[in-house]
Each structure stands twice: as structure tokens, then as C-alpha cells.
Amino acid sequence: MTQSNGQVQGQSAFQSQAQTAGIHHITAFVRDPQVTSDFYAGVLGLRLVKKTINFDAPEVYHLYFGDQAGSPGTIITFFPWKDSRKGVIGAGQVGITTYVVPDGSLGFWRERLARLGVEAQESERFGEQYLGFADPDGLRGEIVARAEGANSEWSFGGVPADQAIKGFGGAVLFSGAPESTGKLLENVMGLTKVGEDVGYVRYRSFGDLGNIIDVNATAMAAGHGGHGTVHHIAWRAKDDAEHALWRSHVAASGYQPTPIVDRQYFNALYFREEGGILFEIATDPPGFARDEEPEHLGETLMLPEWYEKNRAEIEALLTPFTVRELEGN
Ligand code: ZN
Numbered sequence: 492m493t494q495s496n497g498q499v500q501g502q503s504a505f506q507s508q509a510q511t512a513g514i515h516h517i518t519a520f521v522r523d524p525q526v527t528s529d530f531y532a533g534v535l536g537l538r539l540v541k542k543t544i545n546f547d548a549p550e551v552y553h554l555y556f557g558d559q560a561g562s563p564g565t566i567i568t569f570f571p572w573k574d575s576r577k578g579v580i581g582a583g584q585v586g587i588t589t590y591v592v593p594d595g596s597l598g599f600w601r602e603r604l605a606r607l608g609v610e611a612q613e614s615e616r617f618g619e620q621y622l623g624f625a626d627p628d629g630l631r632g633e634i635v636a637r638a639e640g641a642n643s644e645w646s647f648g649g650v651p652a653d654q655a656i657k658g659f660g661g662a663v664l665f666s667g668a669p670e671s672t673g674k675l676l677e678n679v680m681g682l683t684k685v686g687e688d689v690g691y692v693r694y695r696s697f698g699d700l701g702n703i704i705d706v707n708a709t710a711m712a713a714g715h716g717g718h719g720t721v722h723h724i725a726w727r728a729k730d731d732a733e734h735a736l737w738r739s740h741v742a743a744s745g746y747q748p749t750p751i752v753d754r755q756y757f758n759a760l761y762f763r764e765e766g767g768i769l770f771e772i773a774t775d776p777p778g779f780a781r782d783e784e785p786e787h788l789g790e791t792l793m794l795p796e797w798y799e800k801n802r803a804e805i806e807a808l809l810t811p812f813t814v815r816e817l818e819g820n
Pocket of ligand 1: 516518771
């Protein structure tokens, strides 16, 4: 058999069985790096695993928070854009980011959010209890407790590792075309439809973090981008070889993926789905220890090689901030 036949067979086998493990990362717009760090590290207890810049706009930070390593499925990332307009959460976006904590930890988080002045709303869907909240920019998050998924090894600001956020439980997608988005999740991304409850259709992937995706069952008003909204959701590809197969698979399924771009800590491709949500597919490797020691992740402003010569000018444009514990935690 020729090599090209082997490649074609590999591609068609992939297309019939393609499955992402789940969410790799979610990226959102905020205003202020200190405010964002005080919430995601100070309140939620996540680790700042990388302090870098938006490679397409080097005057803006790109901040990555996650578990101790910034493992795929745990990474919430931010572009703090000081003078950005306020966004509106609605169709065409990830509406709610779901964080998962160990079974039995919801009471800890209920008490902690109340003590730190974060208003929480309790709700239930698919038989699970959720604590919903808004971050200081209005981004919607929620906490759910589940047994699946490894505990975080990170402990910060009064959050012991055994109660800490493990990563994403998943996300709630607000789609402008929920049926199409659901078909994409099932037929292209390889998720399985679970059922419907309280206005949401649930899909599940095989991973144990970032694996449960709820989509609005009926039409909703469109959102628009700006601070306090999610920019995109990235799904996992296990390596560069699988990433290339994903690109062909997405294109063959009728979407227009971008070329593969180097994001230093993963490779990425992007496409817009019919519901208006920007999807990315990102590789698990190389991860955040590629340019910093695991014990020192997030401590230094890291720039890709092509920006190092401009380090002084870039640093002058960025507002310094510190990852700090909050009083009263
Ligand atoms: Zn991304």
C-alpha cells in the first residue's frame, strides 16, 4: 500500500470516529488584570499558569489560569482590554462557564462566595445543583460538584486542594442556531446527546473534565462581544497529527477552518459555527512548562521568540499586577 493511500484511509477512519475529549480552554474579554487576578486566583483559587501577551495585539496581556499545570480542560484565559466596550451575553457565545469541584464541596463554595461578597444563585438541571455567579466584568460562571475528574493539586488563598476547582465541568453554549450547534457537537466533534432539561440539551464527551456541554434548546437574543463576554471555546486535539486530521475533518464537514497557528503552548485552528460561536481546536502538547519551570509558572512575563526584541516597549505598555490572597479569605 502506498503512503498516500494510508493517509487517505487514516483520514476517513478519523472522520467516522472523531471525538474530542472536551474543552481545552475558554477565552474571555475583561478590563483589568488586577481585578481579574483577584477574582480567578483570589476568589476561585486558580493558578496563574502563564502571563503572556495577545500575539495578535502585543499591548494586551493574555493571562491563563488553571490547575497546578494548566492542564487541558482547566484553562480559563483572559484578554484584559482596559477601554473595551461592555459586551452583552447572548446567542453566539459561551453563555456560562462551568467549573467543577470535588463531590461534597459545594457547601464550602457556597460559604466562601458569600463571605467574599460574591452573590450566588442556586439552580438545578439534569439533577445537579449549580451555584451561579458573575465575575467583576459580568462574565457568568457556575460551580457544580462531581466525582469524575482528578482533584487539582493547587491550593491558594484559603482554598485547600481537596476542595479546589478541578477544572471545567463544561460550558453552557448560547447558540443562535441550537439545532445546528447540536448536530455539530454530535456529528463533527463526537459528543453524545444525553437528554433535555429546563430548556437545555446536554451533550457529553469521553473526557472527565470539560466534558459536559449544555446548549439552549430554543432561540434566544443575540449577544455582542466586549468585556464580560467569552470570545471563544477551544476543544482538545491530542497531538499535532490528530490536529491535522481535525482540520481536514472540519473542512470536509462544511466549515472554514483557519490555517494552523502556533500559540506557543498549543497549536490552534479556528472556525465559526452556524450558531455564531467561535470554535477553536487546540493541541494538548506542549503545555505551559515549555518555557518555565513547573514550580514557577506564571511568575514572569513570557514572550514568544519573535517579540523578545520588543520586550522593553511591550512591558512599558502593560499594567503590572500581582497574584495575591484576598483579606478575609
Ligand atoms: Zn484560544
